[in-house]
Amino acid sequence: MSMIVRVAARGDGVTDDGRHAAFAAPGDTLTETGGVVPGPHHQTPPCRHFPECGGCQLQHLDDETWGGFIIDRVASALDAHGIATTIRAPALSLPRTRRRATLHADGKGGRVALGFTEEKSHAIVDMRECHILAPELFALVAPLRSLLARLGLRRRADVQLTMTDRGADVLIAGFSPDGLAAAEAITAFAGTHGLARLSVDDGLGPETRWEPEPTTVTLGGVPVPFPPGGFLQATPEGEAALVAAVLEAVGTPAATADLFAGLGTFALALPGRVYAAEGARDAIGSLKAAANANQRLIFGEHRDLYRRPLIPAELDRFDAVVLDPPRAGARDQMEALTVTRAPVIAYVSCNPSSFARDAQILVEGGWRLDWIQPVGQFRWSTHVELAARFSR
Template sequence: MSQTSQIIRIAARGDGVTADGQHVTHGVPGDVLRADGTLEQGPHHVEPPCVHFGKCGGCQLQHADEEALRQFVTERVTFQAEKHDITIGELLPTHLSPTKSRRRATLHALRTAKGAVLGFREGNSHQIVDLEECHILRTELTELLQPLRQFVARYGRERPVDTELTLVDQGVDCSIKHLELEGLEATEAAVEFAQTNGLARLTLDQGYGPETQWEPQPVTITLSGRPVGMPPGSFLQATQDGEDALVADAKAWIGDTASVADLFSGLGTFAFALANPAKILAAEASRDAHLACKAAGAGLPMAAMHRDLFRNPLQPEELNRFEAVLLDPPRAGAKEQIGQIAASSVNRVVYISCNPVSWARDCTKLVEAGFRLEKLRPVGQFRWSTHVELASYWTRG
């Protein structure tokens, strides 16, 4: 092995990769793999800020500086485009969310002989890392770690408990699954926990679906200045700055378009940003999200449609009524819907994606139909994670 086996990039799972293809744990571009297998740290290798790094599965890249992190996020997107022979018109600057900006997270907890542990799981393991600190979550969420730990220590059992925390307009929305409370005392303690910690809502799922225990005011999330009802478990962009970046690109690309079909619209993250002057169709499969979007859209030039776009995608004759289409599907992508878009007469498409792999696979159909990738922006909302997102703008004609 040469002493000059330099790390040139970070692979999809976070390992450093040398010029000759060797994978090195915790390697970043500029590091050098020595002949004895040790790693000589280069200028882009930094000291991880969190005491849990290397064990906690929440972060994989805290040892990479800002430049190396930006390179990773960018290359995760551009590599998939190149792999599928997609020509990038303009590669826009990569957006990275700052530290302590995550406004939603799912944590795991387990009662133990000494109390309880609470945190993310270890990488490739079901073991829970008991968080002492966290450098990715908003402060409003980390302030709840110890109170939650104490609550699980008192009422938890032998099975793991899942806790979803989301920062909403009224504070923190807390949803706890697999925590079975028996008796009036335990139920009253749950309400007291919510009151004492100023929760916006406390929802318990004891195996029969989510049941709200505490919600002094209807929980909302403000999207483009419009408060929207937030059903338990609803999807929300991971960070406010990430949402702002994606919405800004969508508005710039849609421009003065008169009519837009917003597919996989969720609560209306993009629909409310684009509505007025544009007329919007917001199509969503989740009934709760659809109804919340519909209620909040009263008075706007917007129609909400409850439709499963995987099983029943909009057909070309339906899409032809719109000047542009925006879609933001789940990680699996939108293979069937993209096929219908390609077969339609629509010439402007904004595709937001949380998975570069399914995005590139889908977009080969757009290329075959004559679309060009005009603009592409990689987005790293999940800081120090290997999870990467993007915004893309396609045109034809």
């Protein structure tokens, strides 16, 4: 018999002698035959679809252990690059608070399956309950299943759901039904369920089929036009935790560079003047429109920071730099950040591994990693986010 002492990066429990066991929690006992005897931190998974559904990997962990897993993920990534710092207690989002998700649909024999895919598989788990989606989004799952069947879905499609200021925004990608009957069905569905917008995308870009009023999301107290398929932090609590950490990190700068700015999650919350760079044209267009309409001191630029990162002379104009790159990180921007005269950097990341790689470049260039605030937005998932402060 061996004791489970930690949870590995992919969610397996690991014993003190290095054995792995699926769906085991620290404090569980692993028998010689591979059975798991639950311990004090092993909870009963609340969802009937666990563990088949790939939306969750850690429903068997209590919150204390899930938080410890998040800290361990960050610490392990830093340790691989020889970095140590203060890692704060993680901010954990509660069940049923996820306001953004992409589900998968498949129509066969007049029936439609709709849900997340199985772990490490393309097979769809036909969702009948969900403990992570906001109730407003989960309430659309069964009606959407019926709508897609009525519209004649006979192949794979993706359905992106996002809660906005005016209700749910639905984008159906990979399927574009035509004809009067389809238009009437979509209009009736959207009106009945109070959607903010319904769009379809057959591969040539989103086409809006229903939007009675402009769809917006409020960021930093400012309503921002929300493009179909746009990016939003997964939960309101997760967004608030990341914004609070960034504001704590930068203080009260007179001028800040916000790199990979998106729709303006951080730019619209920052004091002073803000330069916002973003490679997605629709996102930066929305941010500029919102900033101009609300007379915010934000200069937005459509700029691919992988092809054209800011150079030191540009960065030296700012009192602080904020960056929130995609999962690949911001390696191409690190060289200039290493030598900039800006005194503080707030780095937001959704990948501890690429963050640690970039952090090593900064630390070796003379920066100090002051602290990290982990965030668990993706409930019961191995996905980890964080915000960090670097200073000279």
